[in-house]
């Protein structure tokens with residue numbers, strides 16, 4: 001992902017990952033087999049003999065590709081045992097009847113350890129390389145969760161040294177590749193990632209305002225004030241009854257005074273509650289954000305808090321349709337969240353699919369109703385309906401369906417931004433951690449839904465050079481000398497993986513250069 005509306009697909013790239021810290025060292029695009037030696041030499045590897053000593057080379061097969069690992073910005077580890085149950089409820093009844101009884105069982109540390117071991121394993125194998133978890137109130141159980149995450153992510157038996165990745169159609173048609181532009185970049189950002197960024201970080205978690213007293217919120221606000229590096233996560237504006245209850249529990253009179261000392265006056269919004277206690281800042285991750293008032297959208301943007309979009313859960317608990325396009329047009333950070341077990345799938349692929357459907361529902365609704373939350377600038381011109389040229393447009397997102405590049409971005413870079421980790425993760429960029437997925441759409445993956453048995457016959461033959469996929473009317477494909485049909489094929493691979501793929505296609509999951517999960521992982 002290169003932006004909310006574009007990504008680069010590099011069919012013949014050579015990517016180097018440091019064995020010592022798992023950071024992506026360099027990336028060379030469009031390297032032919034003949035050029036392998038010279039490119040390695042350029043980066044200080046003198047010969048193949050040498051490189052057998054200190055390099056491990058992984059060559060991707062036809063129908064395989066690498067992509068950044070998914071970021072799940074919101075899930076509840078103790079709710080995994082409940083996945084799929086309680087379909088009849090909306091949020092508050094679901095919490096009382098389904099969720100709180102299960103979470104109470106995590107008082108038993110043995111139970112917690114057993115449950116969390118399978119939870120973390122599943123999350124990794126579904127391709128999530130960074131995950132923002134909720135635990136329960138129980139300290140020992142939650143420490144066990146942190147230990148298990150750390151153990152799974154920090155394997156000792158490193159097998160990846162430097163990875164040589166040549167993607168699907170390495171030996172493209174003669175006479176084309178030498179004219180294609182080459183991307184070459186090296187990492188400088190973060191050579192001591194491991195030391196500077198702990199694998200597991202604590203998150204200040206007021207579950208939601210309703211479950212907190214004024215004193216508790218105030219105490220958490222003090223904690224954050226004392227250590228501004230702390231990440232904060234909570235729920236906001238998920239369900240109409242929840243919003244009404246929040247407002248009744250936290251009227252203006254109960255909130256701390258404004259920064260200038262003057263008392264608050266009504267009306268108070270849901271976001272005002274968190275803000276009043278110092279819990280709304282650029283480190284805050286707000287889950288759901290479905291029914292935000294215009295004032296709240298402005299405040300969230302002003303504080304630079306991020307939103308975790310949880311469409312699977314929002315459909316499942318009948319909570320509503322978050323207006324993600326509108327949030328993006330306001331410049332608010334957005335990532336995706338599974339919100340298990342409000343959501344019934346631990347897979348970000350499932351969330352991508354539901355985010356797409358959700359955006360289509362929002363677009364359809366906009367054609368019959370007018371909406372509030374007017375975005376700034378040019379976006380407002382599409383507020384009253386679906387424009388005649390279609391749902392997809394490059395410059396605005398409000399009331400339009402999310403495109404494939406946008407969905408890719410939200411599931412990786414967007415999540416990284418929401419977690420304030422975008423300098424370390426979210427894309428396969430030199431200097432960042434090699435947190436990546438090796439995807440196979442080959443028929444041998446066992447998922448016949450993506451590609452048929454004829455894959456090897458007609459897939460990828462024309463792939464060469466870098467392809468920049470950029471939605472919108474002025475589509476351009478940097479360096480793409482291949483026919484438009486073949487480029488569409490490249491886009492098609494990603495699109496079909498995002499919509500038809502599952503864990504069978506996720507062959508390897510890497511975090512910091514180490515394989516820690518996926519179908520080929522034997523841990």
Ligand code: GUN
Nearest residue numbers: 076207208235313339342
């Ligand atoms: N609001 C407060 N707690 C929860 C929870 O566990 N799940 C969801 N979806 N919303 C919440």
Ligand code: FE
Nearest residue numbers: 235287339342
């Ligand atoms: Fe949640």
